[in-house]
Amino acid sequence: MELRQLEAFAAVMSTGSVTAAGRLLGRSQPAISRLLQELEAEIGYALFLRSGPRVTPTDQGFLLYEDVERALASLREIRSRAKDIARDAGRPLRVAATSALAVGLIPEAVRRVEARTGPGAMQILGMTPERVVHAVLTGAVQLGATSLPLEHRGLDVHWIGQAPCAVALPADDPAAARPVVALHEMAQRRLITMANPYRLRHRLDQALAQAGGNSANIIETNSSTYALGAVRAGLGVAVLEPVTAYGAPMQGVTIRPLDVDIPFYFGVISPQAKPLTTLADDLAQALAQAAAALLPGFVRHEASQHGALLQSVYDHVPPSTETLP
Numbered sequence: 541m542e543l544r545q546l547e548a549f550a551a552v553m554s555t556g557s558v559t560a561a562g563r564l565l566g567r568s569q570p571a572i573s574r575l576l577q578e579l580e581a582e583i584g585y586a587l588f589l590r591s592g593p594r595v596t597p598t599d600q601g602f603l604l605y606e607d608v609e610r611a612l613a614s615l616r617e618i619r620s621r622a623k624d625i626a627r628d629a630g631r632p633l634r635v636a637a638t639s640a641l642a643v644g645l646i647p648e649a650v651r652r653v654e655a656r657t658g659p660g661a662m663q664i665l666g667m668t669p670e671r672v673v674h675a676v677l678t679g680a681v682q683l684g685a686t687s688l689p690l691e692h693r694g695l696d697v698h699w700i701g702q703a704p705c706a707v708a709l710p711a712d713d714p715a716a717a718r719p720v721v722a723l724h725e726m727a728q729r730r731l732i733t734m735a736n737p738y739r740l741r742h743r744l745d746q747a748l749a750q751a752g753g754n755s756a757n758i759i760e761t762n763s764s765t766y767a768l769g770a771v772r773a774g775l776g777v778a779v780l781e782p783v784t785a786y787g788a789p790m791q792g793v794t795i796r797p798l799d800v801d802i803p804f805y806f807g808v809i810s811p812q813a814k815p816l817t818t819l820a821d822d823l824a825q826a827l828a829q830a831a832a833a834l835l836p837g838f839v840r841h842e843a844s845q846h847g848a849l850l851q852s853v854y855d856h857v858p859p860s861t862e863t864l865p
Contacts, residue, residue: 541582543615546608548575549587553605557594614680632661633819636675637685640764641806642666644787646685648834649826653819660819668762676809682820685827687740687781688805688849697843698808698824703835705744705802706785708771708778709794715777716794723779723800727751730776732767735760740804744779747802768793782835797836805849 551561552572562569580587587601597605637646642664650662667675672686677694690697707726709716715725727748734741759775761767764784771778772792781804785795808824810816816824832838841849 541579545575545579545582546612548572549579549601550605550608550612552576552588552595553597553601553609632663633683633817633823634663634665634681635683635685635823636665636667636672636681638669638672638687638806639666640687640781640784641685643765644783644785645827645830645834648787648830649823652826652829653822657819657822673809676811679811679814682810682814682817683824684809686806686809688807690807690809690846694812695809696812696814697846698810699828699843700805700807700841700846700849701828701831701835702803702805702839702841702849703782703831704837705740705779705798705804706782706795706836707798708768708780708785709796710771710774710777711792711794713777713794716796718796720799721796723747723798723802724751726777726779726798730757730759732759732761732770732776732778732780734764734767734780735762740781743802747800748779751800765790783831786836787834801837807843 547565548561548567551564552558555561555564558572558576559569562572565572576587583604585600586598587604588595588597635646643666646664650664654660663681665675665681669686672684673690673695675681676684688700690700707721707723709721715721731748733744759770761770764778764780765788767778767780768784768788768790770776772790779798779802783804783806789795808827810820810824828840832840
């Protein structure tokens, strides 16, 4: 299995055609076809279904692409790092975060850090919560920001944040004029909600069920940003995590607190037993400061409270709290 074969495969997956992949890599269409055929012969199964010049990835092709793309990304990082070393440049800070935290919180935290230190090289990677944990555990990133639950083994948890969910309404909605919105009223309307049942979604479902909601009349999504866009389009209202709601507001959408506290938990993690660089530690603390400034009702918990918070998430036992100074 050669690098050229993997690059050809990734290029075809990205562009959707052998011809376009050839243009992207600066190679001829026959050369790309030959590399793909060699790769398929080596691994023993087809990566694409061919119909003239167009190709459609097979199920096996999609599965392999995830690993190939990660490997090629690592290689690109090595090449970039080699150039940095040649220029005597420092290693960039690599941070993995869920999309909500990457969009709604990290930019403000980076601004706070760079106001003191000046601009520096960083890589901010948006991932699912599970992939954030994996990236930290494998050392692919120095710092992670993700929602609870967090896997403790192999991780250092620096702090855990809690803030109440909010409701997003079209700006011209009559309820948007109120300072606080009743959950039972929102439960009667069409809802845009999160799809992952193992994190925030189950708490939303329980609160909405108690408020008399109709679970059949919903739009499910894995993106709070999409939820805001759907609200702006008039498709419904969204009860969602507060980081995107307050940290990345969208024109035409009004955010209001709810009369019921539905807590959202998130935390900052790093690989266990690997001391943070000064920049990474500054960013970890700046994330807590940014959360305190952006999120109404934000509470900071120490990492030692992780077990009690998990019990609170699943059993609804209120945890003790420590407010951020």
